[in-house]
Amino acid sequence: MDITSHNIANVNTPGFSRQRVENKAAYPMQLPQGQLGLGVRSEQIVRVRDGLLDAQYRQTSFSLGNATVKENLYTQLESIMQEPDETGIGNLMTDFFSEFSNLAADPENTAIRSTLRQKAISLVDAFHRKDEQLASMQESIRNDTLSAVDQVNQLTGQIADLNRQITTAEISTGKANDLRDQRDLLLDKLSEYVKITYTEDQRGQLTVNTEGMNLVSGVEAKAISAKTINDGVQIRLQLMDSNGKTADVQYGRLGGMLEMYNKTIPGMLDKLDTLSSNLVTEVNRLHSAGQRLPVGDPPTPSAGIDFFTGTDAGTINISREIMDDVSNIASSVDGTPGNGEVAIAISNIRNQKMFNGGSQTLDDFYTGAINSLGIEIQKSQNTRQSQELLQQQISNQRDAASGVSLDEEMTNLIKYQRSFEAAAKVVGAVDEMMQTIINMV
DSSP: OHHHHHHHHHHOOOOOOOEEEEEEEEEEEEETTTEOOEEEEEEEEEEEEHHHHHHHHHHHHHHHHHHHHHHHHHHHHHHEEEEEEEESSSHHHHHHHHHHHHHHTTTHHHHHHHHHHHHHHHHHHHHHHHHHHHHHHHHHHHHHHHHHHHHHHHHHHHHHHHHHHHHHHHHHHSHHHHHHHHHHHHHHHHHHHHHHHEEEOSSSSEEETTEEEEEEEEEEEEEEEEEEEOOOOOEEEEETTSSSSSEEOHHHHHHHHHHIIIIIIHHHHHHHHHHHHHHHHHEEEEEEHSOOOOBTTTBBBBBOOOEOSSSSTTOOEEOHHHHGGGGSSSSSSSSTTTTHHHHHHHGGOOOGGOOOTTOOOOHHHHHHHHHHHHHHHHHHHHHHHHHHHHHHHHHHHHHHHHHHOOOHHHHHHHHEEEHHHHHHHHHHHHHHHHHHHHHHH
């Protein structure tokens, strides 16, 4: 009755497994006529739990946590890139080169030159904005990773403490069912962050590991930390244990964050840098060979001015000469009025295949980067949906095996009540017979 009451009270408690009393016939009394049964003996109180379903649930948990994090971060990345969009880099590059085409048709038109400079400013601002937003997103991921690491350390500390409590409780009594439920719930939560493996020793203590690092060993929790490491090529975020051992965690929420910080965001920044670097190089190569509008008396043209400065998305800018005077924009090869050969050549840069062995234009390269981002978003969404469905199915199976059914508990109560009434009837009959015998005397 107490166990049934305990089950009913915890029907909505997360992680609780229903409990059962295992009864066994008591050791009989030996009589000349044979063995006389002495009733029932309660062997132990057990919890109904399927370890295989627990393992399957935790396997889907780290996959789901990884896919969920990556889907959310890819969606943020998509909103930063804003493609296709009027203010996106792709559209602004098209406007920039189109304005050079307009300048080629009317090289001396100051209004066109001013518009061209404004288009260039918008393009440069877009590169700067994307670079800053990606760097800010990377820093945000780093902070989230540090918070996740703290959460992992809290969970492992609680698991180690429960290891101690379980061992202490089970030395003199049976299984510490409620404490084991609490520890299993912590394992479920921990498996969202990292891929875990665990073993239980004879004392009931768990050893928990993740991808080459020990997290819990008996009553001791091994704290981990996230360290920024400069490997000479890039700055990476890596997990490190208390002994300084590093691990490349790939799974769970932490694995998703580390992948986005160490690979995805730097990859997108690298593509923006490559795009801006080639844009600067090609435009400056043609522009510096052209001549600006003639000035002076008599008017003379001048050459050798770069249109852009900088080498990547964060440093690209417009040269000071052009910012000060739009007449410094080169449009001709010899400075003769009406000559717009340089402007035409620059406008044709958009059609030059300069990436991936001469197979992609500037627009092709950038569009490919955006398309790859879209593919990764779709992939993470599909993975998250499939893992979510699989985990829900396993969770339903776990609930069916371990969860509390009020109908079943009510049936048990009625069964116990009827059993008690029958036992009371036996006691009453024996008492009545004994009274009759006493009265006969």
